[in-house]
Amino acid sequence: MTLIWGFGSIALHFWKTLRTHDYFWSKIVLLNYLFTSILGTCAAGTWVGSIAAEKNVVEYGVEKYLWRGDYGIGIWLFWIGAGCFLPAAALAFEGGFINHKAAEYKKLKEEFENQKK
Numbered sequence: 308m309t310l311i312w313g314f315g316s317i318a319l320h321f322w323k324t325l326r327t328h329d330y331f332w333s334k335i336v337l338l339n340y341l342f343t344s345i346l347g348t349c350a351a352g353t354w355v356g357s358i359a360a361e362k363n364v365v366e367y368g369v370e371k372y373l374w375r376g377d378y379g380i381g382i383w384l385f386w387i388g389a390g391c392f393l394p395a396a397a398l399a400f401e402g403g404f405i406n407h408k409a410a411e412y413k414k415l416k417e418e419f420e421n422q423k424k
Contacts, residue, residue, distance in 0.1 A: 313343040317395075337397075344393045351385035 316339035323332040 312339070312346055313391075316340050316343055340393070340395050344391075348385060355385070 316336060319332075319336055319339060323335075
């Protein structure tokens, strides 16, 4: 779910925000990236939290806890969620804002030049 939402956010970023230079779409992309970061962090927390779960490995109960080797993957998911999508959210928002201001400046400049004529 996290990866699908993340790739969808990236596609939305290139499809709408960069092509239309609209500030509204940069806000939508920012929210999508933030949601993707939250999804990734929750997935990693769930995965890491289930590693030390109590398991009945044998009938006699000799081993009370089963430690799996997924801890590294869970931490990796956490860093992907928090370390990749949060800066992407900030850059998408800032880039959309700059594009919006540049388009407004260009429009104002054209209006000013047309009034001079």
